[in-house]
Amino acid sequence: MNMNEIFNIRPSTRQLHWQRLEFYGFIHFGMNTMTGREWGEGHEDPALFDPQHLDAARWVAVLKQAGMKAVILTCKHHDGFCLWPSRYTKHSVASSPWRDGQGDLVREVSEACREAGLKFGVYLSPWDRTEASYGEGSAYDDFYVNQLTELLTQYGEISCVWLDGANGEGASGKRQQYDWDRYYEIIRRLQPQCVISVCGPDIRWVGNEAGHTRREEWSVVPRALQDAEKTAEKSQQTDDPTFARSINSMEEDLGSREAIARYGGEWVWYPAEVNTSIRRGWFYHAEEDGQVRSARELFDIYLKAVGGNAMLLLNVPPNRDGRIAAPDCEALAGLGVRIAELNDPWRIRGAVWTASSAASEKETAEVLGGGDLDRGWKPTETDAEPWVQIALPEGRTFNAVILQEPIVQGQRVEAFELWVSEEDGDELDLEETGNLDEWRWIGEGTMIGHKKIVTLPLTTARRVKVIFKRYRGYPTLANFRLSLLSD
Known part of the structure; x- marks a missing residue:
């Protein structure tokens, strides 16, 4: 591909709209919040899930004040516990005492986002440590697509489906070979303007979870980077707390003239997302209250990510009561002030x-x-x-x-x-x-x-x-x- 063809590669409408959001929030909340873990083992007792002071509108207000334009909710993590009453499993909020078993956190967060004018996205872990069909091929793909369909049809506009590549063993000792193309097809059919991030064709993972950015983050990169299996190989595969601060940026040069000369294949628009957490972990742990990133550190990450042609996804995990902790709120408020000053x-x-x-x-x-x-x-x-x-x-x-x-x-x-x-x-x-x-x-x-x-x-x-x-x-x-x- 010659240089004229390279600079005429342009974003799709869905990519363009998402890239212009620039900064958005991740909310990791679920069974792991209640057990104090990062990766649950599956089959945890749903009775453990009972946040007494959960206010989704307050969550969204805190993130909006920080300058975020969208929220992605971990609707189901690797443990398999669903934050909505899925028809395809009993391992969900419907089996918990929260809201007397009538709760639906996906609905509460999606409606809070809509009221606040923020976009809403979902994370649905492809790995499920509770579901018996995991590792059994098409039977599990059917299960996963059914749950994906629920999320894409019951909560209005879904602006992003965020997919990672965690791929451990199920109860049978087998690993699932994910049918990515089938997952993409159902997303495109049910939510045509929804971007598919990380293990997906629209938004590219920067390559680490530490907030590190490249000196040059080109949006036009080799098509080979869209290979979901290759991205999955680099994703976190074990419950290792150091992964969130490690830096493995893979290739530093993805789009310069030198990179173009080295690579003889096809090029695509595939912009980068920098994802990191306000804390060391992705879920809330009380012992980390003194380790929350400061407003100054968060703003430095923002300047390098958003100011370096990438999008920033910042995780903010509520605590067991369903509140965003005071240190996080303070840091986010300070970040919001700095972003407002930047745009004055x-x-x-x-x-x-x-x-x-x-x-x-x-x-x-x-x-x-x-x-x-x-x-x-x-x-x-x-x-x-x-x-x-x-x-x-x-x-x-x-x-x-x-x-x-x-x-x-x-x-x-x-x-x-x-x-x-x-x-x-x-x-x-x-x-x-x-x-x-x-x-x-x-x-x-x-x-x-x-x-x-x-x-x-x-x-x-x-x-x-x-x-x-x-x-x-x-x-x-x-x-x-x-x-x-x-x-």
């Missing part, structure tokens, strides 16, 4: 956007100042060193630059530089990009993609310029903002 438009109030070339200066200003991510500025064909700049009415201080490509048109930018000037521009020859005597270099970057957040030392300037140094075909830009991050 004050730094660009009164700004004027101009560029080295375009159809018109008016169009450039409309595109870059209008917030429409489907549109994008692009240079003329004769523009040898394209650039875009922000001119401010007075000097303003910032320490971050936010750039976004219109990824609906593909991913193109490979390298850029950032320059600033303290002058008002009257003396500057803005048409000559080589005349940088009045300009000062402050930073650089490689790819942009959906979003690039470049953090910088405190800088005060009246003009900020992005010069595109390397790109595929031509560079595009849909958003160019400045921000002041707090300590």
Whole structure:
């Protein structure tokens, strides 16, 4: 595949909408919460499940305040206990004392998300340590598809089905060979706009659960990465608490020109998701109350993930009473404040956007100042060193630059530089990009993609310029903002 074909690869509608959410929450809650385990053994007594103060609306409010745009609920983990009254097993909330056996946590969380304006997604573990048919081939696939169908038809819009590759032995001592294609087909048929994440064709696992991100996270990668079996091999396969902090990012370079030259196969749009937990474990453990990640650490992960062309999935596990613990709430509130500061438009109030070339200066200003991510500025064909700049009415201080490509048109930018000037521009020859005597270099970057957040030392300037140094075909830009991050 040549470079022209590479940069014309674009996201599906479902991928585009999900990638633009940027940040969403995982809620691990279930039988493991009650037993204090990470991986249950199956067949636990349903009477153990009885959270006394569970309020799904409060969960969703805490995650929304943190800046999240969606919630994924662990509807069933490996132990097989279902958080909804499934018709295909007795090992569910219907057999528990919670809500007098009439409860349905999937319904409560999905409705709370709908009320709050957040998207809702489901996690349904393919491994089930309670179900007798696990390991028996098509009989278990029938069971799994039946439960998947319940989740996809009873709770309104499902925006994501999150699938991992855990694949241990069942009661028979056998492992199940998952029929991924059959699972995908039922999801596509029942929820056409739903993304299938991790062991799925829409959203790619970054390769670790520690919050580590690549220096360059390309959305266009080799099709071979969509192989669910290969992803499953790298997934957590044993109850190992150190896995959540280990880093195995597999190949560091997945989409550069060098990677393209090495790989002779087909390329696809397959953006990365960074998944990690606010705690060391994925389920709540009281002994971890003093080990909750701080707002500062969470924000650093956010800047590298969301600001590095990936999506961030942050797990927040409620406790046995059904409450999100105070340390988690405090950290999430602080994270939300930092994300709000990042997106505060004050730094660009009164700004004027101009560029080295375009159809018109008016169009450039409309595109870059209008917030429409489907549109994008692009240079003329004769523009040898394209650039875009922000001119401010007075000097303003910032320490971050936010750039976004219109990824609906593909991913193109490979390298850029950032320059600033303290002058008002009257003396500057803005048409000559080589005349940088009045300009000062402050930073650089490689790819942009959906979003690039470049953090910088405190800088005060009246003009900020992005010069595109390397790109595929031509560079595009849909958003160019400045921000002041707090300590």
